[in-house]
Amino acid sequence: MARPVKKTPAEWRKEILNAAQTLFISKGYEETSISDIMNMAGGAKGMFYRCFQSKEEVMHTLGNQMFFKDNPFEAVRGRDDLNGLQKIRLLLTLSQSDAKRNQINMQAIPILKDPHILAAAVEENRRVLTPLWLELLEEGKGDGSIRTEYTKELSELLPLINFWLMPSVFPATEKELLHKYCFVKEVLAHMGLPLYDDDMASFTEKFIADITNKERNYP
Numbered sequence: 685m686a687r688p689v690k691k692t693p694a695e696w697r698k699e700i701l702n703a704a705q706t707l708f709i710s711k712g713y714e715e716t717s718i719s720d721i722m723n724m725a726g727g728a729k730g731m732f733y734r735c736f737q738s739k740e741e742v743m744h745t746l747g748n749q750m751f752f753k754d755n756p757f758e759a760v761r762g763r764d765d766l767n768g769l770q771k772i773r774l775l776l777t778l779s780q781s782d783a784k785r786n787q788i789n790m791q792a793i794p795i796l797k798d799p800h801i802l803a804a805a806v807e808e809n810r811r812v813l814t815p816l817w818l819e820l821l822e823e824g825k826g827d828g829s830i831r832t833e834y835t836k837e838l839s840e841l842l843p844l845i846n847f848w849l850m851p852s853v854f855p856a857t858e859k860e861l862l863h864k865y866c867f868v869k870e871v872l873a874h875m876g877l878p879l880y881d882d883d884m885a886s887f888t889e890k891f892i893a894d895i896t897n898k899e900r901n902y903p
Contacts, residue, residue: 793850
């Protein structure tokens with residue numbers, strides 16, 4: 685009788701991440717337990733802790749994995765038919781249209797109430813996103829589509845805007861969040877970075893409605 689093939693640690697990590705992604709999207713992050721994840725992955729709970737320290741680490745790993753798999757910055761980088769500002773608008777559109785990524789991001793909102801997780805998320809955004817934003821902003825400045833002397837400052841600011849718009853980080857009502865969005869739109873336009881058109885506004889308003897609804901469900 686053939687012995688069952690043992691999975692490598694890398695294979696177990698993949699199985700756990702696949703199961704977690706399915707459950708976070710279908711059940712929600714808060715409703716999914718580590719036991720649920722391992723039941724779907726087909727392993728013992730002890731195997732989870734051999735691969736990950738916590739459910740929060742799984743969520744963080746999933747977010748990074750989905751970003752690098754379909755990195756919108758890479759998708760626009762080679763578009764010679766677009767100027768810098770057009771590339772930035774396109775990458776925002778691509779990000780908005782990624783339904784799975786948006787669902788995972790929505791599930792991650794409650795855990796950002798933990799200051800350690802928030803600090804780690806801010807650091808990861810700074811490390812990964814700031815250089816990518818700077819590259820596009822410098823390109824836009826060079827081709828004249830973005831008129832600003834603050835490309836470095838904007839590259840550091842842009843990854844932080846989503847955190848500022850999350851009521852789990854800065855408590856706010858839906859009305860207050862919409863007012864914040866209008867503020868961001870005007871400030872960026874004044875700085876030579878007019879990012880938001882009507883389609884972008886519609887998506888942002890829906891996002892704000894969704895996150896405030898989620899906050900009401902998870903006090």
